[in-house]
Amino acid sequence: MPELPEAETIARALDEALVGRVVGGVVLLRGDVFRGRVDRLTKLPGVRVERAYRRGKRVIVVFETGEKLVFGLGMSGRLAVVTREAELETHTHLRVGFAGGVELRFRDPRRFGGVWLFAADEAVVGKRLGLLGPEPLEISSRGFCGLLDRRRQVKALLMDQAVIAGLGNIYVDEALHRAGVHPMTIASDLTEDERRGLWRAVRSVLRTAIKHRGTTLMDYRDPDGAPGGFQQKHRVYRRDGQGCRTCGVVIEKIVAAGRSTHFCPNCQVLGL
Numbered sequence: 223m224p225e226l227p228e229a230e231t232i233a234r235a236l237d238e239a240l241v242g243r244v245v246g247g248v249v250l251l252r253g254d255v256f257r258g259r260v261d262r263l264t265k266l267p268g269v270r271v272e273r274a275y276r277r278g279k280r281v282i283v284v285f286e287t288g289e290k291l292v293f294g295l296g297m298s299g300r301l302a303v304v305t306r307e308a309e310l311e312t313h314t315h316l317r318v319g320f321a322g323g324v325e326l327r328f329r330d331p332r333r334f335g336g337v338w339l340f341a342a343d344e345a346v347v348g349k350r351l352g353l354l355g356p357e358p359l360e361i362s363s364r365g366f367c368g369l370l371d372r373r374r375q376v377k378a379l380l381m382d383q384a385v386i387a388g389l390g391n392i393y394v395d396e397a398l399h400r401a402g403v404h405p406m407t408i409a410s411d412l413t414e415d416e417r418r419g420l421w422r423a424v425r426s427v428l429r430t431a432i433k434h435r436g437t438t439l440m441d442y443r444d445p446d447g448a449p450g451g452f453q454q455k456h457r458v459y460r461r462d463g464q465g466c467r468t469c470g471v472v473i474e475k476i477v478a479a480g481r482s483t484h485f486c487p488n489c490q491v492l493g494l
């Protein structure tokens with residue numbers, strides 16, 4: 223499931239491929255994937271792309287009119303930039319054609335994702351999309367430590383998009399291991415040092431993952447069709463039964479926050 227580093231990789235690629243291009247035509251192949259009024263979508267032709275960026279796990283294409291096409295990638299959403307002649311893959315739900323013969327295509331076999339069009343004056347954060355907390359690569363150490371001041375399991379807290387945006391199962395497990403924090407620790411029980419350590423671990427994991435263009439487990443590909451490479455750097459995620467890269471003790475898998483959770487019982491001890 224795409225998280226912040228995968229969305230960032232996609233947004234950067236779209237920014238590179240689409241900025242300055244003018245929309246030629248929009249074809250919605252599956253209506254329920256688009257969450258909004260289709261007549262607004264059909265008014266896009268003639269409009270130029272200004273930039274593409276990421277907020278949380280969402281990828282956003284901004285047009286010169288200020289309108290924003292927002293992609294939620296869900297479990298299996300994929301964005302590809304291809305030539306108009308490229309063969310149409312199954313589960314392609316939206317095609318946005320551009321002058322010059324290039325097309326942006328949105329595919330989502332499992333359809334947990336979606337596409338929204340926001341007006342120029344509409345903020346991307348809000349009720350329509352659910353609340354989004356601060357960006358983990360932008361929040362200060364002090365701000366992050368403050369977020370942890372809640373009596374909630376740290377894994378569940380960090381995966382809550384309304385608390386902090388962009389983290390999911392993979393990167394929370396990886397950050398907790400690097401910080402030496404057990405996933406079931408109550409966040410407010412963490413010391414200041416532990417909280418700062420977790421802030422550093424989150425940033426370091428995300429930055430390294432972005433450098434490797436994200437993690438590919440099954441579906442994820444960047445808009446050029448290339449898989450990510452960060453899975454080779456995972457220390458705990460889906461490494462249960464294998465040795466911890468730090469201490470050699472066998473990585474365990476438990477359920478925390480309703481999700482498979484991977485940790486080292488030696489490096490990440492649950493405090494009393």
Ligand SMILES: [Zn+2]
Nearest residue numbers: 466469486489
């Ligand atoms: Zn270990």
